[in-house]
Amino acid sequence: GENVEQHPSTLSVQEGDSAVIKCTYSDSASNYFPWYKQELGKRPQLIIDIRSNVGEKKDQRIAVTLNKTAKHFSLHITETQPEDSAVYFCAASRSTGGFKTIFGAGTRLFVKA
Amino acid sequence: AAGVIQSPRHLIKEKRETATLKCYPIPRHDTVYWYQQGPGQDPQFLISFYEKMQSDKGSIPDRFSAQQFSDYHSELNMSSLELGDSALYFCASSPKRDAWDTEAFFGQGTRLTVV
Numbered sequence: 001g002e003n004v005e006q007h008p009s010t011l012s013v014q015e016g017d018s019a020v021i022k023c024t025y026s027d028s029a030s031n032y033f034p035w036y037k038q039e040l041g042k043r044p045q046l047i048i049d050i051r052s053n054v055g056e057k058k059d060q061r062i063a064v065t066l067n068k069t070a071k072h073f074s075l076h077i078t079e080t081q082p083e084d085s086a087v088y089f090c091a092a093s094r095s096t097g098g099f100k101t102i103f104g105a106g107t108r109l110f111v112k113a
Numbered sequence: 114a115a116g117v118i119q120s121p122r123h124l125i126k127e128k129r130e131t132a133t134l135k136c137y138p139i140p141r142h143d144t145v146y147w148y149q150q151g152p153g154q155d156p157q158f159l160i161s162f163y164e165k166m167q168s169d170k171g172s173i174p175d176r177f178s179a180q181q182f183s184d185y186h187s188e189l190n191m192s193s194l195e196l197g198d199s200a201l202y203f204c205a206s207s208p209k210r211d212a213w214d215t216e217a218f219f220g221q222g223t224r225l226t227v228v
Contacts, residue, residue, distance in 0.1 A: 034216060043203060043219040044156065089155055093217075101146065101205075101217055103155040 002027035004092050006104025013080050014112050021075040021107045023090035030092040033066060033073050034101070038087045047088075048075070080111045115139055117220035119204050125226045126194050134189040134223045138206030144168065145187040146217060147179060148203040156203055162187055194227045201225075 006023045013019050025033075031052040036044035050057045050064045050073065057064050061080075066073040077084055087108050093101040118137040126132050138145050144163045148156035149172075158171035162181035173179070176194075181187045191198060201224050205217040 032216075036219075043221050045219070046216060049216060102158060103148075106155045 002030075002092070002102050004090060004102050004104040006090050006107060008107060009105065010108045010110075012110040012112065015080060015082060017080055019075075019077045019080050019084070019109055019111075021088055021090065021109075022072065023074070023092075023104050024070075024072050025092040025102075026071065027092060027094060027102070028071070029094045030071075032093040033064070034091050034093065035062075035064060035075050036089045036091065036103075038089060038106075044089060077109075080109075082111050082113050085109055085111045117204055117206050117218050119202075119220035119223050121223060122221065123224050123226075125228060127228055128194055128196060130194050130227075132191045132194060132225060134191070134202055134204075134225070136187045136189070136204030136206075136220060138185055138187070138204075139218055142206035142208055142218075143185060144207045145181055145185070146205045146207075147173075147187070147189050148205065150201045150203060150222075152200075159189070191225075196227050199225060199227045 004023055004025050011019055034049040035047050037047045038044045048059050048062050048064050050066050055066055061078045063076045087106045089106050090104040091101045120135045146161040147159040149159055150156045159173040160170050160179050161168045165181045177191050179189045201222045203222045204220045207217045
């Protein structure tokens with residue numbers, strides 16, 4: 001079945017450093033790749049997304065890249081801040097032949113002040 | 114702006130009881146998803162609905178059922194509850210499935226505790 005693998009499971013960085021989270025997906029029909037940030041006990045919140053017709057997207061300190069051939073996409077956070085500490089989930093979705101979003105296992109990011 | 118509304122926010126049930134979770138999607142969103150998130154785990158896809166019909170099915174147990182009503186709200190019915198069903202249940206909604214914009218917006222979740 002479809003699955004999304006996410007690495008690393010835990011990431012600890014110093015404030016101001018960059019953080020990179022990587023995901024791979026198996027469903028070649030996936031065409032939409034959102035990234036969610038979830039703080040403890042709260043709902044996942046979309047922070048950035050990328051569609052299959054785009055290779056890279058940037059929004060202030062956050063950027064995502066997509067390699068469709070390798071079925072690989074990544075989240076890059078620059079100039080990390082303590083408030084970036086949370087669990088980050090990548091996901092892959094398709095809008096044909098059924099409609100569901102499959103999440104990666106999550107990456108717990110710690111930003112040390 | 115209107116968000117996805119879930120009720121109740123918290124629910125405590127005993128083993129073998131039944132529970133019904135409700136989800137009211139964002140207006141004009143016609144796709145609803147249900148997810149189950151155990152402690153420290155990623156959200157697991159249960160089931161989705163598009164235009165009041167089941168669209169896709171994930172790891173939903175046979176003890177659970179769900180439906181989407183004419184006003185697009187959805188209900189997740191859970192019977193013969195087990196301790197392992199204790200989790201945070203999220204509902205999410207998104208606009209028309211054939212649109213390019215398929216972002217899913219999550220509700221605040223229902224925390225189900227089975228004792």
